[in-house]
Amino acid sequence: MRPRCLTTQPLNDVAYRTDITRTRILGIDPGSTIMGFAVIDGGARPTPCVIDCLRLPKADFPTRLGLIFERLSAVIAEWQPQEMAIEDVFVSKNAASALKLGQARGAAICAGAAAGLAVAEYTPSQIKQAVVGRGGADKTQIQHMVAMLLGVTDKLQADAADAAAVALCHAHTAHTAGRMRQAGRAAGAWA
Secondary structure, three states: OOOOOOOOOOOOOHHHHHOHHHOEEEEEEOOOOEEEEEEEEOOOOOEEEEEEEEEOOOOOHHHHHHHHHHHHHHHHHHHOOOEEEEEOOOOOOOHHHHHHHHHHHHHHHHHHHHOOOEEEEEOHHHHHHHHOOOOOOOHHHHHHHHHHHHOOOOOOOHHHHHHHHHHHHHHHHHHHHHHHHHHHHHHHHHO
């Protein structure tokens, strides 16, 4: 599923980039074989641009890391997000898996940093709390809430839904922080 954004303002418009309610966000659910990604226009009512996965071939690990960087760089070039959010590594019982996941995250973060994006990291419980309302939500609850919040009618693949949840978490966090800054400035004007 690849919903397109219906924005009428060009991406290089300065007002678009500074208006917190219209920040374009790339969300990443890291993985070394399947990496979910989603681009949304954030704000009070986020809208999806694209929700999808990078499916990596069964190749040697360094090749897959190179492909993650290359393909995410292409996603960034096409969708032109201003910010990137990525899920933080969770502690795994399998150290080798945790290391590979960390390296895949690193390749994704490098793609964002190379494009000049601000990168935010969120724990799985922060993401679940922001999207579902509780930090212990399961995958089906995340898929359901992402579809509801973004108005998506097609069934979302789990990794793609997780990436959209990361983007939504960042949108909600950034929107709330922006409102708090505005309230602080208004309170300062009255002091």
